[in-house]
Amino acid sequence: MRERYEHFIGGASVRPRAGRYLETRNPATGKRLAEIARGDEADVDAAVQAAGAAPIVEDRVIAEPKTLATAIRIGNPASWGLAKEALSDSSGWIDAVTDEEIVRGYRMLAREEGIFMEPASCATVAGLAKMVKAGKFESGSTLVLTLTGHGLKDPDTALESATRPVTVPARLDAVLAQLGL
Numbered sequence: 001m002r003e004r005y006e007h008f009i010g011g012a013s014v015r016p017r018a019g020r021y022l023e024t025r026n027p028a029t030g031k032r033l034a035e036i037a038r039g040d041e042a043d044v045d046a047a048v049q050a051a052g053a054a055p056i057v058e059d060r061v062i063a064e065p066k067t068l069a070t071a072i073r074i075g076n077p078a079s080w081g082l083a084k085e086a087l088s089d090s091s092g093w094i095d096a097v098t099d100e101e102i103v104r105g106y107r108m109l110a111r112e113e114g115i116f117m118e119p120a121s122c123a124t125v126a127g128l129a130k131m132v133k134a135g136k137f138e139s140g141s142t143l144v145l146t147l148t149g150h151g152l153k154d155p156d157t158a159l160e161s162a163t164r165p166v167t168v169p170a171r172l173d174a175v176l177a178q179l180g181l
Helices: 080-090 099-113 119-133 155-161 172-178
Strands: 007-009 012-014 021-025 032-037 046-050 093-097
Touching: 046 119, 093 099, 093 119, 099 119, 099 155
Parallel strands: 046 093
Antiparallel strands: 007 012, 021 032
């Protein structure tokens, strides 16, 4: 395993301008795993929360968070202070996305890339789409998104988002006809 991970900007590994890193450890053993580049004012950082569960965006505890993205349906995150510190240190920004924007990102990833992710990860994609439309990035920028949750973590969204599959008799001619072959 590599000892240190830099920022990935413009297709290349780039040291953080302030030269600071965050140490990562295995939560079960406490063993040091690696150092991750930590951004500051000169680096860009962005975060996205679901609109119905966006305590950091709204700067208040959300007593009853509501979003289809169950993994980020958190009204009072334990890492709130660290998130605010990272946001401040990086001169970054944070925004909220609606469930509709999340579902658009969910469907786009499946349709265009063949990637099946849970809605919480698709909030990142929805946030990127929103930020691109708002002109937050220079044309030609290389952007890296972290998508951590497989779609099977939330099968209900997959079932609700999918169209009804076409059924054909279990015969080769029927399958070929359906495929237009």
